[in-house]
């Protein structure tokens with residue numbers, strides 16, 4: 001008979017916002033819980049814990065994932081980026097954060113870290129996006145404060161198809 005040993009913790013090592021993280025996690029521990037409770041990276045928010053609301057979105061190897069649907073042991077040797085890693089090294093807002101600030105795109109702010117991480121994934125592609133593409137990318141995020149218009153406007157300011165200034 002196979003013995004199921006609950007409570008065993010396994011070593012897990014990955015890079016979080018460029019810094020090495022080494023810890024231990026039960027194999028069932030969610031990445032979102034590991035980040036928040038073991039690492040103290042509480043900027044990643046947890047809403048539904050069912051992959052619906054998008055609040056827990058982080059980047060794993062550059063791709064947005066629901067950290068409530070991923071196990072901590074699955075990010076072994078991965079690059080994980082959270083909202084804590086978005087600002088510049090001197091602590092000032094990056095372009096997306098500044099645009100959110102200027103557009104008043106955060107109300108209670110609960111959804112904001114996840115939305116910013118999804119938008120950062122778009123921005124990392126270094127091209128312009130149509131409003132439809134931005135709306136499509138944010139389709140998996142729920143904002144209970146219903147501030148979608150300002151969120152879209154902020155994203156369009158940074159990487160909207162008509163946001164780039166020309167020299168002439």
Ligand code: FES
Nearest residue numbers: 047048049054068
């Ligand atoms: S908490 Fe992960 S999608 Fe809602």
Ligand code: FES
Nearest residue numbers: 107109143144145
């Ligand atoms: S700003 Fe409150 S949930 Fe989005």
